[in-house]
Amino acid sequence: EDGYEMWLRYHTVADNNRLKEYRGQIKQLVVEGESPTLAAARQELQSGLSGLLGLTVPVQTGLARQGSVVVGTPASSPLIAGLDLGDALQAVGPEGFIIRHTRINKRDALVIAANTDVGALYGSFHFLRLLQTHTSLKDLAIESAPRVHHRVVNHWDNLNRLVERGYAGLSLWEWGNLPQHKSPRYTDYARINASLGINGTVINNVNADPRILSDQFLEKIAALADIFRPYGIRMYLSINYDSPRAFGDLDTADPLDPRVQAWWKARTEKVYSYIPDFGGYLVKADSEGQPGPQGYGRDHADGANMLADALAPFGGVVFWRAFVYDPAIADRFRGAWDEFLPLDGKFRENVILQVKNGPIDFQPREPFSPLFGALPKTNTMMEFQITQEYFGFDKHLAYQGPLFTESLNTDTFAKGEGSTIGKLLEGKVFEYTRTGMAGVINPGTDRNWTGHPFVQSSWYAFGRLAWDHSLSAEAIAEEWIRMTFNNNPAFIDPVLAIMMQSREAGVNYRSPLGLTHLFAQGHHYGPAPWYEKAERADWTAAYYHRAAKDGIGFDRTASGSNAVAQYPEPLAKLYGNLDTVPEELMLWFHHVSWDHRMQSGRTLWDELVHLYYSGVDQVRHMQKEWDKLEGLIDQTRFEQVKALLVIQERDAVIWRDSCVLYFQTWSGKAIPANYEKPAHSLDHYRSLERTFYVPEPWHPASSSRALK
Ligand code: BDP
Known part of the structure; x- marks a missing residue:
């Protein structure tokens, strides 16, 4: 096994x-x-x-x-x-x-x-x-029957076979050997997805290499599409908006220039000549340095519609990503809503806006993106992340089912009570003509596809929820355990309990109470709450936590960025009021005094410390429970998970101590005496920031550089 x-x-x-x-x-x-x-x-x-x-x-x-x-x-x-x-x-x-x-x-x-x-x-x-x-x-x-049309997995695979935010080996696609050699893994990959009802795959990174549309690659991609077709899986590609220039054919990529339109029509025809049932394009435009229509003074609708027109004769669609945040704006949270709201109703029918679940970026806990519910006339779909970019890569056990269902079951109140995100995605709140859910997966050449064996469970949960968002995370986890391991209650019950608390544990030891993005810059593995200088302020941790002598948290109420006003009532009021905001989201919306009294009766400082320590306790509990299961499954997977939990415990302690010691420099308050003392000084934890092994050599800040 x-x-x-x-x-x-x-x-x-x-x-x-x-x-x-x-x-x-x-x-x-x-x-x-x-x-x-x-x-x-x-x-x-x-x-x-x-x-x-x-x-x-x-x-x-x-x-x-x-x-x-x-x-x-x-x-x-x-x-x-x-x-x-x-x-x-x-x-x-x-x-x-x-x-x-x-x-x-x-x-x-x-x-x-x-x-x-x-x-x-x-x-x-x-x-x-x-x-x-x-x-x-x-x-x-x-x-x-499935509740949404497009149930799509997204790969962030580069053509050099390194996978952005992928931690399970090289990309599955053996470009050098395709189309002649077709790895048997391609068929198994199709089986895995089809077993969940997934009906589309975008096989390359949203930070797209223009070569993906070259004849050389299309011939290889067609061979993959042929393998996926019997399993009902359509091929989609991420495109680079600058392709007409990158190909050396034009000196512009302006979507309103007829030459650019003709270029995309011709290229798209070419794609269909290789793959007659090609699904369409996924586009990351004007985001994190990727080119887009704004470079030519055009907006996202101009950009998307031009591609939609090229695809329409063949029945193709455009998945246009809403992950945009201009560094010039005061609050990154506001970015996507501010840009897309004025464009509602301006997109072609075969465009679907692909929106991440939260307003920032796949954090351990985010409030929902206010774009869900704000666009009655724009087909809108979900983007979840399965690869654990912010959840400890392939090392931490963090079943994402509860995060997905928390999001899908959230009521947006877009059309009164009951307008949950799940229903919205189904086209039952507004009349969306095309509906969908995308999940960023990370499989690679690792024998078990995902690195950590339990990352498989999040892939499974994504697929099941894309089919039916009303399923419960717990029921899905139980299915997965039974299918992946065995049907022995002595194994199922404790593993189910481990899985169901794993996400919350990850929130607690990283960023409880609505803290966010305390990650070391670039690699996003370990903590760096002290990080305050970068080329963009919104890439630092200090930007998000705003810790100061008077308190902590980002004021997004009317006295701050007022991002909270992007939510409809009653949510704007609920989140905007310190007395009613759910505590788990509190510091997303409020800058709160260290002495603020929490529901538990503790002060904010004491509560924060308490939650950081509970996160570590939860991991230790998970570890203890897992260790008891020896003999109930094969030794190989048992020992792998056991070893990974040792790493997770080590990291959870590092997260806790780094954050508590750092925030203490602002609060000036003691760690209550009943907690174990951090074993090292803050300086020690700061020095760890660049010593984690991170498999992303393309990112200069992320590989392990420290020699001493
Ligand atoms: C962030 C990742 C980055 C991706 C980006 C995106 O850090 O690698 O390119 O999102 O989704 O989560 O485009």
Whole structure:
């Protein structure tokens, strides 16, 4: 066991009663239809069911006996066409599926039916999941359909195969050997995503290399698209806005210049000549040094629409990112809202604005981006981060499910109570014509794809929530544990408890009470709350925490940047008032006296110290709980996680001590006597900033440079 299989692990069902039940009902497999997608379903089911049942489940063409699993669509399968599933199928739409018991020719059968081949594939993966999690098949009646159209993973892979914020080895895409050699990993990658219903992948970094659109690369990308296609996964690319110039064809990239428009039309036609079902472009423009329309005096709508027009004849879309923050503005928090609000209604129908969950940048806890709910006339989708840029890379255990659901379940009040982000993304608050969710994943050449084995769980959670945002983080975690490890309650319960507290632990030892971005500049691994000078103020920690003698926190109320006014009522009032703001978001919106009385009765200073110490305690607890599990799973994964928890505990202490000692220089208050004393001086912790090993040689500030 090395984690390579991820959650697609088909080991024989360990519970004998269940095994008997499954063996009694599943005797053969009938998948009628010849498409590559149905062939993929057939192959997955055959190997999956045979593995789970511990015997060979034969693939048959007819219903010779009791206990068939029948898979297909009314178009592909005469058996399914004969079942009169019309209404049920209509209800699940083009990508959904139904799974139920039926009788065909007087024989019991289980049917997995859909309107399309890919729907049947999704149903097949779901059926396997039921068995993997030991679910009884009695009274099975499932109807399932995805809630958003675009369920997309984003890679931040560079063409030199280094992965920005990726910590699991080199990029999966072997550019030098494509298209001739097609690594078997590409197919497994497609299976992993399709098992969750993910239907799109953007395979390169948003900080895009223009070469991605060259013929040389398109030929390679087409080979990948061919592998992904049967699994229902469309290819998308991140583009560099300056491409017409970078190619040496024009001296401008002005979106209103007809030559630029013609250039993109021609290039886009070229892309479609290689990949006929190409999905579209993802664009990071006028952000962190990336080129964009503003360089030519144009706005984001001009920029996006020009590309949308080039893609429209082929049915392609533009994912236009809202991650913009002009260094000239006084509060980075305000940036995206200020820029995009005036543009609502100006984007083409095939543009979707891709917005990070929070207003800053994937921090351990952020309030929601006020753009959610502010754009009734602009298709808006979510961008979550799965790779742990701000959560301890591939070293810390930090299941992101609770962060995702916290965000999706937040009420924006955009159209009164009940306007949750989940509903908004579905197009049920405003009438968005295109909907979606993107997740930044980090898989690389590491054998287990993600580095830390538990990063897999966040990928899994993202996919499940992209399919259905109403699922709970806890239910998803339990599925994942059962599929990835085993169905033993003695293992499941403690691991579930570890996972469910891991994100909050990460918040506590890094940035509780609404503190944010206390990271060492560049690499974003360890702490540097003391960091106050950079080329941009909004890249320092001091910019965010505003610690001073009189208190700590960023005043975003009317007496400060007034960013809080970007939220609709009642949220603007709720967040804007120190008495009502949820304490976990407090320092996002208020500059608060060290002596402020918290709900616990402690002063703000004491509460801050308390939470930093609880974060470390939580990690120690996680460690203790994990250590008890030896013998319940394979030794390889057990020991890997155990060792990583040692690192996490070490780092949590460094975070806690660095922050507490540094903030103490402002508060002038003591660490209450009942807490263990930091083992070192603040100077010692400051000296660690450049000694962490960080695998990002492209960033001069981030690699380990200290020799002494
Ligand atoms: C930040 C990362 C940076 C990305 C940027 C983005 O630090 O590497 O390029 O976001 O999302 O989180 O564009």
